[in-house]
Amino acid sequence: MQYWLMKSEPDEVSIDDVLASPDQTTAWFGVRNYQARNFMRDAMRDGDGVLFYHSSCAQPGIAGLARIVGQPYPDASQFDPHSKYHDPKATPEQPRWISIDVQGTQKTRLLALPELRSIPELAEMVLLQKGSRLSITPVTPAQWRCIARLLGQTPGSA
DNA sequence: GCCAACGTTGGC
DNA sequence: GCCAACGTTGGC
DSSP: OOEEEEEEOTTTSOHHHHHTSGGGEEEEOOOOOHHHHHIIIIIOOTTOEEEEEEOSSSSOEEEEEEEEEEEEEEOGGGGOTTSTTOOTTOOSSSOOOEEEEEEEEEEEEEEEHHHHHTOGGGTTOGGGSTTOOOSEEEEOHHHHHHHHHHHTSOTTOO
């Protein structure tokens, strides 16, 4: 069991959108960064815990909890010439980018960036490192527990 | 809109 | 393999 933080622009896909999806599950597609892809491909496992982070918005921060469902598979948008995620170098025989399904478990109070930065125990979070832009980052069990405490509940028990 | 920081591309 | 130029991310 591992833990992750996944960024999403709420204008694109918010925690509310995920929770409103069938089975509260949505395909995570459009990742076009090799490091993030490798996390999805090589390290994510069914059932892993996810901090759902709202980025590029008025109030960036952790907005909900989710989990990884199933196994990674080729991201269909890479083959679609009309998609903004189209990759002309990708073929169905040699896919370059992958998707994975994410199931929302709950919306939480907003743990805004300044609050996260104020907590010494979270200082090492990849998210909070200078210049960090990765859309998918690992979260340590200690960081997960710390955030669970901040939220006053036990994530993963839902 | 600005800009720091990072990732990717491509010429050499 | 180096590195300059360019594109993107994302907070502010």
